[in-house]
Amino acid sequence: MIRNIITLTLNDLAIAFKNKTIYLVFFIPFFVFFSLKLVDREDIGPVELNIGLVRDEMADPVILQAIQSAGKALTVSLVSDEKEGVKSLKDRKIDGLLLNSKTREKSLVLVVLKKESVVTLSLVEVFSALQKATEGRNPGWISDIRPLQTGGPQRQTLPTWTLMLVLLVGFLILPAQVAEEKEKKLLLALLQTPMRETEWLAAKVFSGMFLMIVAVLLLHLLGGFCPDNFVGYAAFIAAGGFCFSSFGILLGFLCRNQAGARTLGVMFYLPHLLPSALSDFSHKLTVVAPILPSYQFYKPIKSILLEEGRISKLWPEWAYLILVGLITLSLARHLMKKRWLM
Amino acid sequence: MMRIEIHDLTKVFNNERGLHPVGFKVEKGGLIAVIGHNGAGKSTLLKILANWILPDGGEALVDGLPLEKRRAVARKIGFVPETPNLFEFFSVEYNLKLFARLFQTPFSRMEYVLKEFGLAPFRRCNVQLLSKGLKQRVSIGRALLADPPMLLFDEPTSGLDFEMTHEIYRLLKAFHAAGKTILFTSHRPEEIKTLATRIIVLHQGYLVFDGPPDNYFQSEIHEKLYLS
Numbered sequence: 003m004i005r006n007i008i009t010l011t012l013n014d015l016a017i018a019f020k021n022k023t024i025y026l027v028f029f030i031p032f033f034v035f036f037s038l039k040l041v042d043r044e045d046i047g048p049v050e051l052n053i054g055l056v057r058d059e060m061a062d063p064v065i066l067q068a069i070q071s072a073g074k075a076l077t078v079s080l081v082s083d084e085k086e087g088v089k090s091l092k093d094r095k096i097d098g099l100l101l102n103s104k105t106r107e108k109s110l111v112l113v114v115l116k117k118e119s120v121v122t123l124s125l126v127e128v129f130s131a132l133q134k135a136t137e138g139r140n141p142g143w144i145s146d147i148r149p150l151q152t153g154g155p156q157r158q159t160l161p162t163w164t165l166m167l168v169l170l171v172g173f174l175i176l177p178a179q180v181a182e183e184k185e186k187k188l189l190l191a192l193l194q195t196p197m198r199e200t201e202w203l204a205a206k207v208f209s210g211m212f213l214m215i216v217a218v219l220l221l222h223l224l225g226g227f228c229p230d231n232f233v234g235y236a237a238f239i240a241a242g243g244f245c246f247s248s249f250g251i252l253l254g255f256l257c258r259n260q261a262g263a264r265t266l267g268v269m270f271y272l273p274h275l276l277p278s279a280l281s282d283f284s285h286k287l288t289v290v291a292p293i294l295p296s297y298q299f300y301k302p303i304k305s306i307l308l309e310e311g312r313i314s315k316l317w318p319e320w321a322y323l324i325l326v327g328l329i330t331l332s333l334a335r336h337l338m339k340k341r342w343l344m
Numbered sequence: 345m346m347r348i349e350i351h352d353l354t355k356v357f358n359n360e361r362g363l364h365p366v367g368f369k370v371e372k373g374g375l376i377a378v379i380g381h382n383g384a385g386k387s388t389l390l391k392i393l394a395n396w397i398l399p400d401g402g403e404a405l406v407d408g409l410p411l412e413k414r415r416a417v418a419r420k421i422g423f424v425p426e427t428p429n430l431f432e433f434f435s436v437e438y439n440l441k442l443f444a445r446l447f448q449t450p451f452s453r454m455e456y457v458l459k460e461f462g463l464a465p466f467r468r469c470n471v472q473l474l475s476k477g478l479k480q481r482v483s484i485g486r487a488l489l490a491d492p493p494m495l496l497f498d499e500p501t502s503g504l505d506f507e508m509t510h511e512i513y514r515l516l517k518a519f520h521a522a523g524k525t526i527l528f529t530s531h532r533p534e535e536i537k538t539l540a541t542r543i544i545v546l547h548q549g550y551l552v553f554d555g556p557p558d559n560y561f562q563s564e565i566h567e568k569l570y571l572s
Contacts, residue, residue: 191429194422
């Protein structure tokens with residue numbers, strides 16, 4: 003009995019090795035380890051904050067002097083105007099932007115990405131401490147906090163969930179489906195008909211896009227979220243759907259069977275999901291993530307959902323997604339014509 | 345008129361098995377058996393003609409059309425693989441309807457196929473619940489949906505019982521009588537003695553015999569390959 007169990011266990015492991023499932027056991031911990039290495043560790047040592055000041059709109063000299071005396075805890079970056087400051091903030095070059103309050107004299111408005119974040123809390127704490135040390139009274143320099151990203155935590159996490167759903171269909175469902183059709187020779191049966199290769203590819207892209215749109219729509223309906231810029235949002239969901247459906251079809255063509263396709267899918271799913279979703283927490287990941295098509299999808303939908311972004315300013319990302327989709331789809335067509343691993 | 349013309353067709357796999365330059369012609373209305381041991385290149389030959397795999401060299405013409413014109417060739421050739429490749433989770437009717445749509449043939453043709461192959465009682469059954477013999481019949485029915493003038497059968501009786509094997513041979517004879525050109529593979533030459541009008545023998549990827557069955561069964565090749 004024990005001998006049989008050992009034999010069967012070894013057989014299962016051999017199958018896992020053969021269909022590359024075993025690679026996930028090594029890949030996932032390694033990938034998570036390296037991703038976490040790239041996430042800035044804000045819990046260790048004193049938090050170093052970078053605050054933006056508008057050059058021609060200098061704050062009260064007392065406040066300015068206090069900021070300059072803060073030393074390493076607070077570094078200052080000068081920006082030419084509020085627009086440049088907001089851009090630097092979105093690019094995570096600065097942690098906050100200080101503007102003179104238009105309603106209260108000798109007080110400031112702190113512009114941050116998110117109101118409920120560790121960075122915002124740290125900035126408020128630093129300014130409270132500085133005011134107390136300078137004037138010895140209760141905090142009042144910062145009279146208002148203006149977040150760039152609106153909505154509560156539910157809405158704040160919406161872009162991550164949307165990205166997750168789109169990538170799930172693109173990298174996990176579609177490659178397995180394509181590989182299954184190859185493995186069971188169903189695709190070859192279809193190629194016995196006068197159907198065009200492009201028709202099959204288009205059908206696969208549309209079915210992938212349909213699944214993605216239904217999933218995203220359901221997420222919005224259940225959460226009661228409605229984007230203000232619906233047209234721009236829909237354009238990005240469609241472009242992302244096209245891009246990741248095509249990518250998924252290509253992955254399916256690279257594998258001989260379903261198990262291999264699932265493994266390869268996970269190997270693409272995590273590196274596309276984590277750096278983009280974690281880029282909010284890390285300067286380093288913000289530098290690395292833009293290489294990925296997933297970031298070019300995540301950033302615009304986040305901008306549209308949380309920062310009132312417009313497609314007129316986001317067209318390069320839209321074009322990038324379409325381009326990646328077209329390249330991967332033409333590669334998939336090439337492999338299909340070559341009867342690759344069929 | 346030549347239905348199939350093959351010139352120096354080659355396909356070599358990593359393990360050196362496959363098809364070494366092979367050439368022959370098939371006339372309209374032939375019932376040709378391609379025989380040989382496992383790994384002789386029989387299935388490779390049929391799969392190349394069915395556009396499942398691409399040849400490394402040579403040329404094959406189907407009714408004068410090169411295989412590269414896949415869409416046009418698809419209307420000329422119906423291929424029945426050794427293992428039926430059907431959408432198993434769907435019904436017999438769904439499978440046939442899907443392919444009827446892709447072939448742009450009327451559904452009345454599907455009804456004819458269902459009736460002709462005794463599949464009408466199973467039309468709503470999921471394919472995965474059918475026996476291998478019934479699945480093979482669905483697969484043959486699918487290949488005949490577009491009524492192609494040529495049919496390719498790869499080991500059509502493989503894994504079937506005595507009764508089903510004779511049923512398949514009866515069908516092959518019926519298709520032949522209806523004027524179709526048929527190429528089928530087998531590794532049991534005795535079984536097709538009275539069936540084929542011509543025998544092509546492949547051995548380790550090379551064509552070693554091409555002629556009428558009587559000549560083959562009296563030849564040294566038959567003795568060498570199957571009797572000794």
